[in-house]
Amino acid sequence: MSVFSHPEFDGHEQVAFHHDADSGLRAIIAVHNTKLGCGLGGCRMWPYSSDDEALTDVLRLSRGMTYKAALAGLPQGGGKSVILGDPRHDKTPAMITAMGRFVDQFGGKYVVAEDSGTNVADIRLMAEVTRHVGGLADARSVAEGRTGDPSPATAMGTFIGIQAAVRAALGRDDLKGLKVAIQGVGNVGYRLASHLHAAGAKLWVTDLHGPAVDRASKEFGATAVPMDEVHALDVDVFAPCALGAILNDRSVPQLKAKIVAGAANNQLAKKRHGHALLEKGVLYAPDYVINAGGIIDIFYEGPDYDAAKVHAHLERIGTTLTEIFARSKATQRPTGEIADAMAEEIFRR
Numbered sequence: 001m002s003v004f005s006h007p008e009f010d011g012h013e014q015v016a017f018h019h020d021a022d023s024g025l026r027a028i029i030a031v032h033n034t035k036l037g038c039g040l041g042g043c044r045m046w047p048y049s050s051d052d053e054a055l056t057d058v059l060r061l062s063r064g065m066t067y068k069a070a071l072a073g074l075p076q077g078g079g080k081s082v083i084l085g086d087p088r089h090d091k092t093p094a095m096i097t098a099m100g101r102f103v104d105q106f107g108g109k110y111v112v113a114e115d116s117g118t119n120v121a122d123i124r125l126m127a128e129v130t131r132h133v134g135g136l137a138d139a140r141s142v143a144e145g146r147t148g149d150p151s152p153a154t155a156m157g158t159f160i161g162i163q164a165a166v167r168a169a170l171g172r173d174d175l176k177g178l179k180v181a182i183q184g185v186g187n188v189g190y191r192l193a194s195h196l197h198a199a200g201a202k203l204w205v206t207d208l209h210g211p212a213v214d215r216a217s218k219e220f221g222a223t224a225v226p227m228d229e230v231h232a233l234d235v236d237v238f239a240p241c242a243l244g245a246i247l248n249d250r251s252v253p254q255l256k257a258k259i260v261a262g263a264a265n266n267q268l269a270k271k272r273h274g275h276a277l278l279e280k281g282v283l284y285a286p287d288y289v290i291n292a293g294g295i296i297d298i299f300y301e302g303p304d305y306d307a308a309k310v311h312a313h314l315e316r317i318g319t320t321l322t323e324i325f326a327r328s329k330a331t332q333r334p335t336g337e338i339a340d341a342m343a344e345e346i347f348r349r
């Protein structure tokens with residue numbers, strides 16, 4: 001297993017491997033770029049089938065965080081960590097504490113937050129041995145009803161992004177009667193459905209989990225649709241809020257929506273699907289731009305949390321997308337490529 005010649009290595013500043021014999025922790029931290037600030041990113045725990053798969057993930061994800069933070073206008077870089085193991089069977093408090101000590105060795109160059117396989121309680125445990133943690137609500141936040149869960153801000157940012165996409169593709173400012181299909185009504189998708197419903201949109205929803213669909217149908221009058229049909233509905237907007245690689249060889253030709261704008265990470269199966277969407281005349285809101293609400297919220301979390309300030313920052317997701325859409329239209333290049341180039345302009349400046 002090589003690092004410097006690894007296909008996902010992209011000039012990462014630091015990559016460290018750690019084994020803690022007492023707890024059995026095996027983890028990797030990758031810091032991609034800290035030109036704008038410390039590398040913030042979640043700690044993912046996953047039963048990787050090989051060390052190389054874990055390294056691939058942490059290199060790719062940490063790089064993604066640099067791009068995301070830059071376009072979100074945050075003074076932050078990109079980092080990420082992975083723990084090799086099954087969170088349901090292998091995770092122990094001793095392992096999480098050992099992970100906290102590993103994070104601490106970076107002296108603030110890497111700041112850890114939750115990701116799949118870890119949760120706020122794990123980050124709290126890490127916070128006992130390192131102060132380099134993000135996204136933890138303090139006592140005042142909890143009293144005001146915030147838990148440190150970034151989903152509400154992600155949903156609001158996605159809603160703002162959909163408004164910008166509707167303006168660019170359909171030339172309208174209001175969402176009354178807009179038809180939106182949402183794939184996945186979990187933490188983000190459910191809240192997005194709530195905002196869209198309040199704005200007068202008509203909703204179609206699907207989810208692996210039946211009760212999630214029932215809740216959206218009951219509360220927002222959403223029509224339930226089969227999982228394998230949601231992307232092909234005759235709607236204005238398709239909002240992927242479940243899994244990655246949903247925009248692929250099978251789904252793109254079947255799309256009828258004029259806009260794809262949702263919170264899911266890594267929506268394009270391959271880069272070429274960005275080109276396919278452009279050729280088809282579908283406006284795609286790059287995932288890491290529209291779903292940046294969570295890291296924006298984490299940035300502001302702390303004793304001086306100011307909801308109005310956070311909302312104003314979330315509004316900038318709309319402004320950034322509007323610029324991406326305009327540059328894409330002017331150059332006929334896919335929106336994802338435009339977003340990458342804009343992010344690079346910022347963090348390589």
Ligand code: NAD
Nearest residue numbers: 150151154184186187188207208241242263264265291294
């Ligand atoms: P979640 O697990 O709460 O919700 C995802 C929902 O999708 C679940 O209800 C699940 O049952 C459903 N689902 C899974 N596979 C499906 C399928 N094939 N078809 C239909 N539904 C399916 O996760 P979340 O926090 O709401 O995140 C949703 C997406 O947004 C993920 O891709 C996540 O990486 C991304 N994202 C989330 C945040 C955040 O703040 N939570 C931030 C950035 C990006």
